[in-house]
Amino acid sequence: MPTEDRKDPAAPAVRFERVTKRFGDHTVLDGLDLEVGRGERVTLIGPSGSGKTTILRLLMTLERVTDGLVLVDGQPYSHMPRGAGGKLVPADERHLAVLRRRIGMVFQQFNLFPHMSVLENVVEAPVHVLGEGREEARRRARDLLDLVGLGDKAEARPTRLSGGQQQRVAIARALAMRPEILLLDEVTSALDPELVAEVLDVLRDIARNTDITLLCVTHEMGFARDVSDRILMFDRGRIVESGPAGELLESPTHARTRAFLGSVR
Amino acid sequence: MWDGEAARAALPAVLEGFGVTVLATVPAFAVAVVLGLVLALVQRAGPRWLALPVRAAATFVRSTPLLVQLFAAWVLVPALDAPVLGVLVLGVHYATYLSEVYRTGIDAVPRGQWEACTALSLPRRRVWRAVVLPQAVRNVLPPLGNYAVSMFKETPLLSVITVHEMVHEANTFGSTHFAYLESFTLAAAVFLLASWPTSVLVRRLEERLAH
Numbered sequence: 001m002p003t004e005d006r007k008d009p010a011a012p013a014v015r016f017e018r019v020t021k022r023f024g025d026h027t028v029l030d031g032l033d034l035e036v037g038r039g040e041r042v043t044l045i046g047p048s049g050s051g052k053t054t055i056l057r058l059l060m061t062l063e064r065v066t067d068g069l070v071l072v073d074g075q076p077y078s079h080m081p082r083g084a085g086g087k088l089v090p091a092d093e094r095h096l097a098v099l100r101r102r103i104g105m106v107f108q109q110f111n112l113f114p115h116m117s118v119l120e121n122v123v124e125a126p127v128h129v130l131g132e133g134r135e136e137a138r139r140r141a142r143d144l145l146d147l148v149g150l151g152d153k154a155e156a157r158p159t160r161l162s163g164g165q166q167q168r169v170a171i172a173r174a175l176a177m178r179p180e181i182l183l184l185d186e187v188t189s190a191l192d193p194e195l196v197a198e199v200l201d202v203l204r205d206i207a208r209n210t211d212i213t214l215l216c217v218t219h220e221m222g223f224a225r226d227v228s229d230r231i232l233m234f235d236r237g238r239i240v241e242s243g244p245a246g247e248l249l250e251s252p253t254h255a256r257t258r259a260f261l262g263s264v265r
Numbered sequence: 266m267w268d269g270e271a272a273r274a275a276l277p278a279v280l281e282g283f284g285v286t287v288l289a290t291v292p293a294f295a296v297a298v299v300l301g302l303v304l305a306l307v308q309r310a311g312p313r314w315l316a317l318p319v320r321a322a323a324t325f326v327r328s329t330p331l332l333v334q335l336f337a338a339w340v341l342v343p344a345l346d347a348p349v350l351g352v353l354v355l356g357v358h359y360a361t362y363l364s365e366v367y368r369t370g371i372d373a374v375p376r377g378q379w380e381a382c383t384a385l386s387l388p389r390r391r392v393w394r395a396v397v398l399p400q401a402v403r404n405v406l407p408p409l410g411n412y413a414v415s416m417f418k419e420t421p422l423l424s425v426i427t428v429h430e431m432v433h434e435a436n437t438f439g440s441t442h443f444a445y446l447e448s449f450t451l452a453a454a455v456f457l458l459a460s461w462p463t464s465v466l467v468r469r470l471e472e473r474l475a476h
Contacts, residue, residue, distance in 0.1 A: 062380050093389075101386045111381035115399050124395065125385035177385060 011074025013038045013181055013213045014059065019068035019078075021054050021237075028054045030237040031068065038073075038180075041207060041214040043224040043245070046234030047260060052217040056183040059215070060105045061096050072099050072181070101129065104179030108186040110166045112158040112173070118145065119154040122173045129177065137176075144172040148202045164195030168202055175206070182206075184216040188223075196220065203227065219264050225249055233257045271444035272451060275435070279451045282434030283459075289352055289430060290417045296356025297416070298409065301363025302398075308364065309371060310393065323361040331358050332422055339426040351423040359416050363409065370405035371397060403474060410467030414460050431455065 016034040020027065029051045036042050044052040057063045058070060058078070069088065070078035079088040080095040113121050122141035126132040132140075145151050148168035150161075158166050167187055174182060184203065188196040200223045207214060207227040218224055224231055228245040233254065241254040252258050307319045326334070331354070338354045339347070374397050382392040424433035435452040439445035 060380075060384050062383060097386065097388075100383075103384075105384040107377060107380065107384075109377050111375075111377035113378065113381070113396055115403065125387060128388065128391045128395070129386045174384070 008074030011071070012036060013040070013073060014215070015071040015074075016055070016058075017069040017071070019058070019070060020066045021051070021058065021063065022066045028237055029058075032237065032239070034232075034239070036181075036213060036215060039211045039213055041216075041227050041229045043216045043218060043228040043231045044234055045218070045221075045224065045231060045260065045264075046240075050234040051237040052234050053185055056105065056185050056215060056217060059103055059181070059183060061091075061100055064090065072102060075099060101177065102180045103183065104174035104177050104181070105183040105185065106167070106170050106174050106187045108189050110158075110163070110170045110190075112166055112169055114157070114159050116158075117154065118150065118156050118158060118161070118169050121158065121169060122176050125173070126176050141172070141176060144175055145169070147175075147205070148172045149198070162195060163191045164198045167191065167199045171199075171202060171206070179212065181213040181215065184214065184218065186217050186219070188218065188220060221249060221261070221264060233260065235260075266446070268444060268447055271442055272447040274442065275438045275444060275448040275451055278434045278438045279431060279448060279455060282429060282431030282452070283455050285348075285428065285434075286417070286420045286430040287459075289348065289355065289420050289423060289428065290413075293352045293355035293359070293420075294413050294416055296353065297359035297363050297412070300356060300360035302367055304360055304364035305367035305371065306393070309368065310389075323364055326358060327361040327365075331355070331419065332425065334358060335422060335426050347423075347426045347428050351426055351428045355416065355420070355423070359412060363412060366405050366408050366412065367401060370401035370403075373404045374400045406474060407467055407471040410463070410470060414463050414467070417460060417463075418456060 012035045014034070014036040016032050019029055019032045019034075021029040028049075032051070032055075034055070044055065046052055054063060058065060059072075065078045068078075069076060076088055076091075077096075077099050078091055080091045081087065082089045112118075113124070116124065119138065119141055122144060123134070123137045126137040126140065127134055142151065142154060145154055148171055150165060150168055150172070153161060153165065153169075158169060161169065171187075187203070188199055191199065200220060203223070204226055206212065214227065216224065216227070225245045230242060231245050231248045232239050233241040233248065233252070233256070235256050241248065241252060241257045248257070249261065252261060304319060304323055308316050308323070311319070334354050335351065338350055342350060345353070378396055378400065379392070382396055387396070420430050421432035423430050424436070429437075431452050432449075435448040436445075438448040442448075
């Protein structure tokens with residue numbers, strides 16, 4: 001039976017139920033439960049290797065869960081029902097193709113297509129996934145490039161741009177798919193320090209002016225405070241502390257969080 | 266030793282053979298370029314029941330001498346004319362090499378490119394056509410050029426199935442006029458004159474792509 005888009009409006013945007021992810025003997029996520037509300041902005045912090053990025057990669061289906069269940073808008077995502085009993089089995093590519101479109105991702109290394117112009121990068125998915133007309137897609141792409149301050153770079157090759165500019169193109173490219181959930185995976189970590197601000201400013205704008213659900217992994221605590229409703233502190237595949245951004249950053253209760261925040265400031 | 270008169274007399278025959286050599290190389294390389302890509306894609310992205318036998322067949326062809334394959338085809342497929350057969354065997358033989366070249370080009374496309382395609386939900390076909398193959402082919406243009414030169418220099422093998430390419434013509438002229446030195450020297454010079462500029466072009470291309 002083909003997967004249908006049956007969104008449950010009351011359900012959280014993202015829900016992890018006892019999700020475990022192992023790479024060989026190494027357990028990255030250990031029975032994790034997590035909920036992200038629709039339109040909520042959540043930032044994941046913690047030492048590297050604590051499983052933050054894996055959460056984003058599981059949501060983007062770049063990795064598959066070892067155990068447990070991921071739901072998006074109340075629908076099983078990592079798994080799909082099969083047969084009369086609706087028994088859940090690991091999702092196949094066709095199931096994922098339907099639900100994955102609601103999610104977009106911006107990567108640490110930008111991952112722009114180097115052989116296409118900036119505009120072609122942004123137009124590619126709307127035309128070939130959403131089935132938009134080329135003219136319509138180009139018009140929207142130009143608007144998005146204006147939004148990220150690169151309206152004059154539409155015809156340039158990505159490799160001619162600075163890291164900060166490339167990352168802003170990547171943001172425009174992700175937004176062109178009109179995602180309901182946007183995943184930001186250490187989007188400023190590969191940038192020279194003086195280029196970080198221009199990328200974060202664009203993202204602050206987006207957070208302010210849209211109701212998109214945001215999941216960020218970042219070491220930029222100022223940015224986390226500005227955009228997040230909630231911050232989750234991770235350590236060794238578990239959430240050790242979570243709370244409203246200001247509260248968690250100002251007065252962390254857990255020793256592990258205090259030590260971590262001390263190390264990144 | 267060197268008989269200038271004989272060399273001049275040999276020139277038309279050698280050049281005629283050169284025409285045949287070029288006429289064999291160009292379509293054979295076209296076959297190799299297209300079939301090589303198909304072989305690479307089937308092995309990389311095709312269903313297992315197809316990928317495994319294709320891999321086995323490609324390995325078999327790659328591991329046996331072109332000369333033997335020419336003889337075998339000559340005996341087994343008498344229905345085809347020698348030049349057509351020669352072009353096909355040469356093309357298939359090189360396709361198995363080029364499939365490996367394409368494979369390295371595909372492997373050289375960074376993982377982040379595939380991940381970006383997943384994040385954009387691009388359909389599999391589109392990922393290959395619009396993102397992976399354009400980059401993979403660009404990666405392998407220099408080695409493809411080198412294989413073209415190398416194939417060009419292997420066309421004399423076609424003479425064993427009676428294709429009258431350049432070396433065959435040189436040999437014939439040599440035996441009828443007792444002027445092997447002149448005719449073979451001419452053939453060698455023509456090979457050099459054709460191969461060398463091509464290699465220079467390939468190197469230029471390589472340098473340009475490196476930037």
